Amino acid sequence: MSKNKVVIVGSTNVDKFINVERFPKPGETLHIDQAQQEFGGGKGANQAIAAGRLEAETTFITKVGKEGNADFIIDDFKEASINTDYILTSENEETGQAFITVTDEGQNTILVYGGANMTLNAEDVNHGEQAIREADFVVAQLEIPIEAIEQAFKIAKAHGVTTILNPAPAIDLPDSLLSLTDIIIPNETEAERLSGISIKNEADMQQTGDYFFERGISTVLITLGEQGTYFATQHESHIVPAYQVKAIDTTAAGDTFIGAFVSRLERDLSNLEDAIRFANQASSLTVQRKGAQASIPTYKEVTAQYQ
Ligand code: ATP
Ligand code: RIB
DSSP: OOOOEEEEEOOOEEEEEEEESSOOOTTOOOOOSSOOEEEEEOHHHHHHHHHHHTTOEEEEEEEEETTSTTHHHHHHHHHTTOBOTTEEEESSSOOEEEEEEEETTSOEEEEEEOGGGGGOOHHHHHHTHHHHHTOSEEEEOSSSOHHHHHHHHHHHHHTTOEEEEOOOSOOOOOHHHHTTOSEEOOBHHHHHHHHOOOOSSHHHHHHHHHHHHHTTOOEEEEEOGGGEEEEEOSSOEEEEEOOOOOOSOOTTHHHHHHHHHHHHOOTTOTTHHHHHHHHHHHHHHHTTSSSSGGGOOOHHHHHHHHO
16 A cells, blocks of 8 residues: 555644643642653644654644754654655744643643744645645644635645544634535544534434534544544444553544544545554554653554554
8 A cells, every 4th residue: 555645734832741640729739750841742743743653655834933942843753754844934933832731540731832833824834735735635733723724725625635624622613614624533522612512422423423514524533532433424433442551641642543544544535444443553552651742653563563
C-alpha cells in the first residue's frame, strides 16, 4: 500500500506539564514532587507527529513565534519526516502554550494560550495550496482561527480532497465549516457541545450521527475514551472497542487516534473499520506514556504490539 498524503492544518504549543496526586480544590495549595516539565504539544502538531510516525506522507501548516520556543518541536517534526515548508513565523506573537495538570489517576486539565496559532490566516493557508491539492486527506482542529480552516477545506473540496474536522477543543461552530467537512471526529464532550445531544448510550450516538448527517457530513466518528470509538455512515454504525490497558496520562490520545486513522484510511474509505481499529491500537500505547508528542508511538511500535 502506498503512503497516504496528509496535510494537517493546526496549532503548535509548548506543553508545560505538572504531575499532581489529585486536582486541588479552589483556594487549596498542594505540594508537588517534580518541577514542571516541557514537551512538544498542540493538537495540530500532535496529529502531524502521529501521522508522520505512523508513516503517512505528512505536511504541517502552522504558525509559531519567532522567539524560537518551538525549535525543539520542529526538530521532532523533521525526525518524523514531516514536510516543514509551511511552518510560518509570527512577528508579534509567541509560540502557543498549554498548561497541563495530570493526576495520579491519569486525568488531566488543560489551559491553552493560543499566541501565534491565533494569527494563522487564510492567506497563510494559501501558501500550502499545492500540498492541499495533492493530498488524500486534509485535517484540522479548533486551536486556530476558523477562517484558516475554512480556507484549507475550500481548497481541498475544490480538488476532491477529503476533509476531516476534529472539533477540539469544544466551541460553537458555524454551519459554513460543517458544510465543508466530510468526516467529523469529536469526543463525547465535543459531540454534545455541537449537537446538544447528551450521550449516554448507543441510541444517543446514532442521534448525534443523524445530527451531523443533516449538516452534510457523511462520516461520523465519536471517540469514547476507554470504551473505544463509535462510527456511523449512511450504511452502518457501531462501536469499535478500545484495548484494555492501564492509562497513566491520556494527553494526546485523541490526537494519536486521528493521526493514526488518517495514515491508515483508504481514499475511498473502504477500510473505515480497519483504520479505526489501528487508531485504537495506536492511542492505547499513547495513554500508557506521559506527555503529548513524547507518548505518540511509531508504526513499528504499534505493529510490534498488535499485529
Ligand atoms: P484527549 O483529550 O485525552 O487527548 P480525547 O478526549 O480527544 O483525548 P478519547 O476519546 O479520550 O479522546 O480517546 C481517543 C482514543 O484513545 C479512544 O477512542 C481510544 O481508542 C483511546 N483511549 C483513550 N483512553 C483510553 C484508555 N483508558 N484505554 C485504552 N484506550 C484509550
Ligand atoms: O490534545 C492535547 C493537546 O491539547 C496538548 O498537547 C495541548 O497543547 C493542547 O492543545
